[in-house]
Amino acid sequence: ELLETVRKGGGENSILHHTQRNKKLFVRQRLRLLLDEEPFLEFSPLAGLNLPYGDVPAAGYLTGAGKICGVWCVFMANDATVKGGSLYPIALKKQLRAQEIALQNRLLSVFLVDSGGAFLPLQSELFPDKLHGGRTFYNEALISAMGIPQVAVVCGPCVAGGAYLPMMAEEIVMVDKIGTLFLAGPPLVKAATGESVSAEDLGGAKLHSEVSGCTDHFAPSEKEAYECVRNIISTLNYDPLPEELGEFESPLFSQDELLGLAPRDYRCTLPVKLILSRLVDGSRFQEFKANYGTTLVTGFGHVEGYLVGIVASNGELSQDASLKGSHFVQLCSQRSIPILFFQNTAPPAAEPTSISKVGQLKAQASMMAAVACAAVPKITIVIGGCFGADSYAMCGRSFSPNFLFLWPNARVALVDSRHFCTNPQAGDNNCTGDDWELKHLRDKLEEESSAFYSSARLWDDGIILPQNTRQV
Incomplete structure (x- = not known):
C-alpha cells in the first residue's frame, strides 16, 4: 500500500x-520511454x-538502475508533482547516494532535470x-574524470545552482517549450x-541550442528527447559490465x-x-568450516x-564465529569473489565483561578489518535484527556495502528495545521515578528501529519483499 501511494x-x-496545464509527462511515464522494456530496480x-518537515513521497526524486539499449545505467529524475519540484534535504541525500552507486559500479548516469531549485526554508541542510x-x-567531475559517461535531459525548469548539473554532463538534451535553463529566472x-522577459527567451531550448550552445541536442517533444538519449547511449561504446x-x-x-x-x-x-x-541456484551451498563457529554460516553458492x-x-x-568470518572474507577477497551478507545479528546480552568477552571483541575487530578491506563487491541484506557492533562486522551501512536492503520485518538500532525492563526490580526503591523515562526510551527505540523509519531516512537502499531477494 505504501509503494502504491508513493507511485x-x-x-x-x-x-x-503537471500533465495537463504544464503539458509535461509524469516522471514514471518518462522512465518508461527512456528505459528498455524490462524490470528496473x-x-x-x-x-x-x-x-519532521512532512511527507516527501519518494523524496520527490526517483533513482534506480535499469537498462537503456542494453547498457546498465543509474537514472536520477526529479518528480515535479512533489512539493512543486523543490529539492528537499532527503532528495539531495538520495541523489548523492545514486551518484555513489554510479561511481562504485562504473555505471553510466542519466539525469532528468525538472526542478524549481532548493527549498529555501531548509537551506541550512542543503x-x-x-x-x-x-x-x-x-x-x-570525479565521475567524468573516471571516463564514466553522464547524459542530462532538461525537461522542466533548471534554475540557479541546479543549472550546473546538466552543464557538467557530457551531453545535454533540452525539450522545446518546457525545458528552461538559467541562473536567475524572469522575476x-x-x-x-x-x-x-519570458522564461523561453531567457533560457529556453532554442536559445541554448542556437545562441549559447549550452545544449547539444534540441528536442521538439519529450518523446523525441528520450529517443535522442537512447541514440546517444547506443553510440557511447560503453558497457563496463560482463555479459x-x-x-x-x-x-x-x-x-x-x-515470507x-x-x-x-x-x-x-x-x-x-x-x-x-x-x-541459491539448485539450493546447492558449499559450506566453509561447517562445524566451527556455527552461529555464523559461511560458504559459496x-x-x-x-x-x-x-x-x-x-x-x-x-569469538569462533568472528574468526571464521574473518578467514572466509579474506578468502573471498583473495579470489575476487563478491560477498553476500545476510544479517540477523543477536542483540548484545547485558552480561558483565569477562575474559571470553574480551576475546570476542578482539575477534570481531579482526572481522571488521577484513570486511572493511575486502576489495570485492559487497551486498548486505538485513533479514532480521541489525543491532550493535555485530552489525558492523556483518557489513552494515557504515562499512559501505555496494548495496544494503532490508526485509520489511528488519529492525535497525544500537540496542533492541525489548532489552529494556520498565518494571522496578526487587529491592530497588529509587527506580520508580525513572520508569516513565525508561518506557519513553523503549517506545522511542521501538519506533526508530523499524525498517520503514530507516528507509524513510535513506539509511539503506530500500525495503524488498523476501520472495524478491534473489531477483534484486
Whole structure:
C-alpha cells in the first residue's frame, strides 16, 4: 500500500496540473520511454515518508538502475508533482547516494532535470556542509574524470545552482517549450533590471541550442528527447559490465516460502540455511568450516549463475564465529569473489565483561578489518535484527556495502528495545521515578528501529519483499 501511494507522487491533483496545464509527462511515464522494456530496480522508494518537515513521497526524486539499449545505467529524475519540484534535504541525500552507486559500479548516469531549485526554508541542510548541494557537482567531475559517461535531459525548469548539473554532463538534451535553463529566472531579472522577459527567451531550448550552445541536442517533444538519449547511449561504446549469464537453476524450494521464514523474534534465530536453500541456484551451498563457529554460516553458492561468497548470521557473533568470518572474507577477497551478507545479528546480552568477552571483541575487530578491506563487491541484506557492533562486522551501512536492503520485518538500532525492563526490580526503591523515562526510551527505540523509519531516512537502499531477494 505504501509503494502504491508513493507511485502517485504528489497526488492525483498534482499529476493533473503537471500533465495537463504544464503539458509535461509524469516522471514514471518518462522512465518508461527512456528505459528498455524490462524490470528496473528503484532505489529507496519509501524515502521521505513521515519526516519532521512532512511527507516527501519518494523524496520527490526517483533513482534506480535499469537498462537503456542494453547498457546498465543509474537514472536520477526529479518528480515535479512533489512539493512543486523543490529539492528537499532527503532528495539531495538520495541523489548523492545514486551518484555513489554510479561511481562504485562504473555505471553510466542519466539525469532528468525538472526542478524549481532548493527549498529555501531548509537551506541550512542543503548548502553549507561537505555532503550538501555542491557535492553533486564534485561527484560529477570525479565521475567524468573516471571516463564514466553522464547524459542530462532538461525537461522542466533548471534554475540557479541546479543549472550546473546538466552543464557538467557530457551531453545535454533540452525539450522545446518546457525545458528552461538559467541562473536567475524572469522575476529576478525584472527585480534587478526592470526588464520583462519570458522564461523561453531567457533560457529556453532554442536559445541554448542556437545562441549559447549550452545544449547539444534540441528536442521538439519529450518523446523525441528520450529517443535522442537512447541514440546517444547506443553510440557511447560503453558497457563496463560482463555479459549476463544464460541458463541457471532455480532453487529447489519456493522463494514464496521466505515470507514465512522471515525472523520476527530477534532473541532467537531460525536456522539460516532454510533461507539460503531458497535463494541459491539448485539450493546447492558449499559450506566453509561447517562445524566451527556455527552461529555464523559461511560458504559459496551461485545466484542466477554468478558465484558468490555468503556470510549469514545464525545466532550471536561469537569469538569462533568472528574468526571464521574473518578467514572466509579474506578468502573471498583473495579470489575476487563478491560477498553476500545476510544479517540477523543477536542483540548484545547485558552480561558483565569477562575474559571470553574480551576475546570476542578482539575477534570481531579482526572481522571488521577484513570486511572493511575486502576489495570485492559487497551486498548486505538485513533479514532480521541489525543491532550493535555485530552489525558492523556483518557489513552494515557504515562499512559501505555496494548495496544494503532490508526485509520489511528488519529492525535497525544500537540496542533492541525489548532489552529494556520498565518494571522496578526487587529491592530497588529509587527506580520508580525513572520508569516513565525508561518506557519513553523503549517506545522511542521501538519506533526508530523499524525498517520503514530507516528507509524513510535513506539509511539503506530500500525495503524488498523476501520472495524478491534473489531477483534484486
